[in-house]
Amino acid sequence: MKTLFVDSYYVALRELKKYFRQKTRMIMTLVQPFIWLVLMGNMMSGLTNNPFAAQMLGTGNYLSFMTPGIILMTILFSSIFSGTSIVWDRRIGYLDKLLAAPIKRGAIPFGKTIAAMVQGGIQSIIIIVVAILMGVRFATGLPGILVILIIAMLFSLILAGISLAIASKVKTIETLMAIINFFAMPLMFTSNALFPLKVMPKWLEAIAKVNPITYAVDPMRTLTVTGWSRTILPGIGITLIIDVIVLVWTEFVFKNAVSE
Amino acid sequence: MDKAIIVENLKKTYSNGTEAVKGINFSVDYGEIFGFLGPNGAGKSTTIKVIIGLLRPTAGKVYLDGFNIEENPYEARMSKGYASQETSVDDRLTAYENIYLQGRFFHLDAKTIEKRAKDVLEMFGLWERRNDLVDSFSGGMRKRLDIAGALIHEPKILFLDEPTLGLDIQTRHAIWNYITDLQKNLKMTIFLTTHYLEEADALCDRVAIIDHGEIKAMDKPGVLKSSIGGDIITLTFSNDKGKTDSFLPIIKEIDNVKSVNPLKNGIYQIVVSKNGDEVIPVIFSLAQQKNINITSVRLKRPTLDDVYLKYTGTTIREAESSREEIAKQRIMMRRMRR
Ligand SMILES: Nc1ncnc2c1ncn2[C@@H]1O[C@H](COP(=O)(O)OP(=O)(O)O)[C@@H](O)[C@H]1O
Ligand SMILES: [Mg+2]
Numbered sequence: 001m002k003t004l005f006v007d008s009y010y011v012a013l014r015e016l017k018k019y020f021r022q023k024t025r026m027i028m029t030l031v032q033p034f035i036w037l038v039l040m041g042n043m044m045s046g047l048t049n050n051p052f053a054a055q056m057l058g059t060g061n062y063l064s065f066m067t068p069g070i071i072l073m074t075i076l077f078s079s080i081f082s083g084t085s086i087v088w089d090r091r092i093g094y095l096d097k098l099l100a101a102p103i104k105r106g107a108i109p110f111g112k113t114i115a116a117m118v119q120g121g122i123q124s125i126i127i128i129v130v131a132i133l134m135g136v137r138f139a140t141g142l143p144g145i146l147v148i149l150i151i152a153m154l155f156s157l158i159l160a161g162i163s164l165a166i167a168s169k170v171k172t173i174e175t176l177m178a179i180i181n182f183f184a185m186p187l188m189f190t191s192n193a194l195f196p197l198k199v200m201p202k203w204l205e206a207i208a209k210v211n212p213i214t215y216a217v218d219p220m221r222t223l224t225v226t227g228w229s230r231t232i233l234p235g236i237g238i239t240l241i242i243d244v245i246v247l248v249w250t251e252f253v254f255k256n257a258v259s260e
Numbered sequence: 261m262d263k264a265i266i267v268e269n270l271k272k273t274y275s276n277g278t279e280a281v282k283g284i285n286f287s288v289d290y291g292e293i294f295g296f297l298g299p300n301g302a303g304k305s306t307t308i309k310v311i312i313g314l315l316r317p318t319a320g321k322v323y324l325d326g327f328n329i330e331e332n333p334y335e336a337r338m339s340k341g342y343a344s345q346e347t348s349v350d351d352r353l354t355a356y357e358n359i360y361l362q363g364r365f366f367h368l369d370a371k372t373i374e375k376r377a378k379d380v381l382e383m384f385g386l387w388e389r390r391n392d393l394v395d396s397f398s399g400g401m402r403k404r405l406d407i408a409g410a411l412i413h414e415p416k417i418l419f420l421d422e423p424t425l426g427l428d429i430q431t432r433h434a435i436w437n438y439i440t441d442l443q444k445n446l447k448m449t450i451f452l453t454t455h456y457l458e459e460a461d462a463l464c465d466r467v468a469i470i471d472h473g474e475i476k477a478m479d480k481p482g483v484l485k486s487s488i489g490g491d492i493i494t495l496t497f498s499n500d501k502g503k504t505d506s507f508l509p510i511i512k513e514i515d516n517v518k519s520v521n522p523l524k525n526g527i528y529q530i531v532v533s534k535n536g537d538e539v540i541p542v543i544f545s546l547a548q549q550k551n552i553n554i555t556s557v558r559l560k561r562p563t564l565d566d567v568y569l570k571y572t573g574t575t576i577r578e579a580e581s582s583r584e585e586i587a588k589q590r591i592m593m594r595r596m597r598r
Contacts, residue, residue, distance in 0.1 A: 003367075010364040018352045093346030100312055101365035102337040260275060260315050 007103040011111020033127040068220035069193035075120040079159035083167025120156030144223040155216040161246035168257040264449040270320035280306040282473040295464035296453040303473040304453035341410030345421040356390040366413035380408040400431035420452040457564040476571040491536025496556040
């Protein structure tokens with residue numbers, strides 16, 4: 001067990017070293033949430049002037065409502081690409097190099113998942129800082145922000161895990177991209193990340209209720225807008241359960257895919 | 261068990277039905293450079309991958325340094341280093357980071373890695389470039405880095421899959437030197453695959469010729485070559501015929517000389533069972549003693565290509581191009597069907 005974590009750490013370290021070296025990618029993760037917050041904030045400020053809408057959102061500040069959604073959206077669009085590293089490693093033979101070493105096989109997808117979670121955490125921090133600079137006040141303060149970060153990282157585990165599992169089965173990056181693109185956008189817009197469940201048509205609400213984003217965003221939004229509350233527990237619990245299922249599934253699919 | 265590698269009745273059939281390795285047997289001594297020579301698709305990479313535990317054998321047994329790869333996977337893994345055909349170094353890491361992580365994947369502690377990373381990077385002439393991104397490295401440097409990394413845990417047996425594939429002649433010779441140094445200085449056992457005849461000839465103590473997943477012949481390159489006839493020395497004499505003819509019996513007495521055949525105009529062909537290069541100076545010094553004038557000499561040695569031809573019925577280049585043709589045709593067919 002200890003070996004699994006140590007091995008995973010070095011698999012993750014490799015990904016993170018490369019991540020921090022990519023200046024453009026780093027800048028993009030900074031700029032993107034900024035643009036989202038400014039754009040959406042401006043576009044929607046008209047909406048929150050309407051008291052009925054404000055009540056729907058649970059806050060007069062649409063940015064506060066949006067921030068958790070933007071965190072998850074940013075994570076979604078980065079974690080879901082975790083799998084590309086497996087396809088790439090397979091292509092350049094690095095995967096064989098890892099498998100030929102005496103590391104635990106499970107450490108390969110697990111390490112890459114951890115790397116995605118750390119990246120997700122960093123992106124979340126950037127978004128939170130930008131949000132604070134733009135006037136968002138987190139109702140639960142620093143402790144609440146920490147919990148938000150944890151939920152965000154648990155969410156990135158789900159996406160990274162699914163992506164890695166699919167990636168261990170496909171041969172080319174193009175195939176992986178096609179599958180990812182097929183899921184990513186619909187996943188985002190069938191959740192309550194950008195709009196509250198209450199304003200959704202019934203059919204969309206039904207889809208949103210089985211969308212994992214909804215369960216992650218719910219407690220994050222409560223912590224941002226409302227304050228400490230027991231209602232955050234179901235969301236966190238369901239996210240955790242999905243985490244475990246995804247992890248077990250990913251490990252299974254990966255081990256299966258590399259044993260010819 | 262006093263063999264570095266033992267392979268018994270090894271078979272590998274991929275899940276799509278391709279019989280890549282069809283029951284091969286061989287063993288490799290400690291300290292030996294052993295080569296698999298064969299065209300693309302012969303089953304060389306598959307054999308390596310099964311031996312080092314990347315693929316499961318369909319049948320047969322493999323022992324690495326005495327450990328069965330299935331019963332003692334950890335020990336077997338630790339006893340070998342592997343540099344794949346693809347040169348699997350990470351472009352976006354520095355040379356040092358590549359080596360460092362490799363060390364960690366072999367569960368070495370930071371101190372040991374620090375020391376050995378320096379050793380192996382210096383050994384392969386990359387220490388000065390250790391902090392550069394591999395992105396900026398040439399093909400030869402990448403290959404050297406990959407091999408250096410494979411040595412970080414001081415394996416007893418090193419597996420090199422096509423170590424000079426796609427490199428230019430000079431770089432190939434440089435890599436050959438590194439490989440022979442490993443054998444000489446570190447007493448390393450090396451298993452390599454190649455489809456370059458010169459490479460097998462220059463590097464290997466023993467060679468197995470593999471084609472369509474079967475070993476067709478296996479021995480020292482010299483023995484393989486002499487098995488198809490031997491070296492041919494062609495001499496031209498400028499003396500009158502009588503004097504030359506008196507010299508011929510003397511040549512026949514020299515070790516390894518099998519026959520002397522007159523061609524025409526004082527040109528004679530001497531068939532030597534082996535080591536033609538060592539016979540020539542002997543002929544010359546005898547000729548000097550007897551006042552015989554030799555005006556030209558030529559040595560033709562059988563190449564591994566001749567050997568390959570004998571055992572497989574085609575030259576290695578024909579085999580490769582015909583296989584490429586088949587692959588191309590297959591792709592064409594698939595396109596047509598769509
Ligand atoms: N993963 C695989 N799945 C199915 N067939 C494979 C796979 N890898 C290689 N082969 C086939 O096995 C045969 C031997 O391949 P390989 O061992 O790579 O040959 P070599 O290394 O000598 O060029 C070839 O016919 C090749 O197409
Ligand atoms: Mg090969």
